[in-house]
Amino acid sequence: MTDNVLIRVNDLKKHYNGGAVKALDGIDCEIKKGEVVVIIGPSGSGKSTLLRSLNLLEIPTSGQIYFEGTDITAKKVNINAHRQKMGMVFQHFNLFPNMTVLKNMTLAPVKLLGKQKAEAKEKALELLKRVGLEDRADAYPSQLSGGQKQRVAIVRSLAMNPDVILFDEPTSALDPEMVGEVLDVMKELAEDGMTMVVVTHEMGFAREVGDRVIFMDDGKILEEGTPEQIFGNPQNPRLKDFLSKVL
């Protein structure tokens, strides 16, 4: 089954202040192709740090990350080439405010994948249609609602045809009534077989869409399993405590 593994994390550590703060303290995990892995945990538990380490936005102190068989923490690796295949969706959207929705989506495919403008545009419009925003192609991000911005951010990463998309608390900055529209898009993506790693506080999403749930605290993975195991029959006392507070 090892050839089915998309990302393998091996004893990953991220220390600050010379080891005084251990944001990640020896993480081992695997993400398989087509899997939806949801990472939950209290704030400060290191879940965002782990996610951001997967595409090296955070540089780990030690440990390895294998993406499609390559150790991307190795010195000689061209991380930019790998990042093209790892989409990322941020809590604060991070759309480019000086570009239209269409330009946001076509910039990277044109400049990095060498696509023709017309071809990139066609693909972008098709993706926008999928998330119900085809009429906003020429709008600027400041003219969109939070939910619309996040949907654009998702299709922006999809425009690069990634093998995996990393979601860093994608609904945490949204008004409550806009959370649903973003989660619906993510659910659809999951159903289409996209590999997804999601850091979220949306337990309903974790339970319904997740194939596997990872619970982290203090920079360690304390428990992982299917949503049924994690939510139905938690073992770790910290997980039980956490779930009693959020559910």
Add this chain to the structure above:
Amino acid sequence: MQYLSIMADFTVFLEKLNHVFIEKDRYKQMLIGLLNTFKITAGALVVGVIIGVIIAAVRTSYDKNKESMALNKGFGYYALSIINSFCKFYLTIIRGTPVVVQLMICYFIIFANARDGIPVAIFAFGINSGAYVAEIFRAGIMSIDNGQFEAGRSLGFNYLQTMKSIIIPQMFKAVLPTLCNEFIALLKETSVAGYVGVVDITKAGNTIAGRTYNYFIPLLTVALIYLIMVMILTKLVGRLERRLRKSDR
């Protein structure tokens, strides 16, 4: 002598104008001075922006990458730290000394053999302006939310591509008013070019004033010319700003 009569008696004023500017073709000096002011300002602007971009790029790359590069401690890390220290040194020296002194050091010491003061003035004012422009650009880059940078990198752009395609265009919009300020200051600072024998507009006005014993007309004319140039520059930058602000609706 009777300055009030300038207002009162128009013909006296015209006579004086004639004496100051027309006789012996003295207006030609003013035109030459104006042209030289233009040359120095435009040249220094180009030199300053080039220096500014390079220094801001070095300083921000160092600040943004020192943490990740320190882990490997490769050649790039040491090279960048040395260049960064040099840039800081340059900023300290240039911003810590008056531009007139820098200009005179350039003309009388560094380029002591130079016959034409204009290239020296372009060099001196360019080097001076570059320090300020560098800090303006650096502040602009720092003011862009780091999320923009991360979004670019996560799409697969490398550091320079992210800077060029995503950060710089946003930075430029943010710093345009401050940059305009610096250009205005530069234009007016060139008025000390006379110290190294360059006939700029100020020097021309002053020379005419000395020859004709009339300070009122030449100096006020000089002031008016600066004012008009600054107003035109402000107008042009304002127009550019409005165009760039299209996305803020």
